[in-house]
Amino acid sequence: MDEYAQRKGHTYGTVLVDVETRRPVGLLPDREADTLAAWLAERPGIEIVCRDRAPFFTEGATRGAPQALQVADRWHLWHNLCEAAEKCVYQHRDCLRPVPAPADQPQEKVEPAASSPWPTGHRFAERTRAKHATIHALLDAGHSKRSIAWQLGMTLNTILRFSRATAPEELFHRPVAKPSDETRSL
Known part of the structure; x- marks a missing residue:
């Protein structure tokens, strides 16, 4: 069912x-x-x-x-597993490092991704960039944010978050940890 x-x-x-x-x-x-x-x-x-x-x-x-x-x-099992794995990788992306090249092969220069923590071609990054472009194109065409949310099947809060970001890379931030109760009482 x-x-x-x-x-x-x-x-x-x-x-x-x-x-x-x-x-x-x-x-x-x-x-x-x-x-x-x-x-x-x-x-x-x-x-x-x-x-x-x-x-x-x-x-x-x-x-x-x-x-x-x-x-x-x-x-649904695969969908839930993929979402959980993607969320875990996103939360720990700073821990991931490129595999070093073998000693017998010359190493290529790796450019630091200063503007984006996600490389071009990464599934999450490409999906976010596409959503950002679509939302901003609809906004530029004169559609309301509510109308865009309805057309794309997204929540209004998601549309607001994407519309506030001038570039998709602004959406690639690490969530800020909330201070615990013990920290607040100090």
Whole structure:
């Protein structure tokens, strides 16, 4: 089970697929746990429910098919793993150093990336640069920030952050650590 957009940002439903045949077996008009539970309760032979971690799927599957084993689907597992790995690499990018060239080969001069902590061609950097260019192009064309957020499927706060940055490299900063309670009391 997964969700689908009837109208992105406004109306969502639930699609149910038979994992063995890879064919849709049901479309529900909403993402409500009650609707899903009722649909599952009508089919008592369901043994395994493959879903993402949305709370309405968890609750609906638990109530509608309590006998079924609930598992995460492969796409969401990989997606979550990739996001976690990318976030970890981003947070520890200062720890990463280029591998030194073998002694028998002459070393190439490495230019320090003074303007950007991310090299050209890095997936995160390229995606951020593309988003920045798109947002600023839409702003220059006269679109409102709310309109851009709706068109790109982003939050208004994200659009505001990108619009304030004059260059994409301004978005590549390391998050500032908040002082702990002990530090504040000193």
